Amino acid sequence: MVRNAKTAYCIRQLETTTTRTVWKLVKHHNTHHKPLPPLEGKSDFQGKCDVLRKALFPNTTQRTPLPPNLLTSKKDLRHFTSKITAFEVELDITHLKYGASVGPDNISYDTLRRFNQAAPHFLPHLFPACLRYAVHPPEWKTAN
Numbered sequence: 001m002v003r004n005a006k007t008a009y010c011i012r013q014l015e016t017t018t019t020r021t022v023w024k025l026v027k028h029h030n031t032h033h034k035p036l037p038p039l040e041g042k043s044d045f046q047g048k049c050d051v052l053r054k055a056l057f058p059n060t061t062q063r064t065p066l067p068p069n070l071l072t073s074k075k076d077l078r079h080f081t082s083k084i085t086a087f088e089v090e091l092d093i094t095h096l097k098y099g100a101s102v103g104p105d106n107i108s109y110d111t112l113r114r115f116n117q118a119a120p121h122f123l124p125h126l127f128p129a130c131l132r133y134a135v136h137p138p139e140w141k142t143a144n
Contacts, residue, residue, distance in 0.1 A: 105139035
């Protein structure tokens with residue numbers, strides 16, 4: 001009875017979470033050992049990914065251009081970056097130490113692995129863009 005109550009509570013928490021609180025909620029659960037409960041009636045992996053993607057990135061159809069003051073680098077780094085392939089990203093992700101604690105960005109290695117499985121075309125574009133525009137989130141510059 002206690003197990004059922006805990007499961008029902010977790011499902012209610014996941015269903016009512018917002019884009020601001022989802023990482024805090026997931027951080028407190030050992031998600032790499034337990035499967036995610038059904039989300040909005042979706043129980044398959046791809047369906048759950050679609051629900052999470054819709055919740056985390058609600059405006060993916062309306063992409064705004066980068067602001068002109070975003071380019072903070074004094075040097076054009078375009079010629080020093082090379083294209084990163086999906087195979088290279090997959091290879092690096094398979095070498096990550098799973099079960100390690102999350103860093104300041106609160107993103108676990110398992111989350112990166114699952115994100116790459118759901119959208120394998122995204123990360124090969126993200127990393128060169130960060131280098132090209134010299135934009136790096138502050139959380140990526142520190143470690144615990």
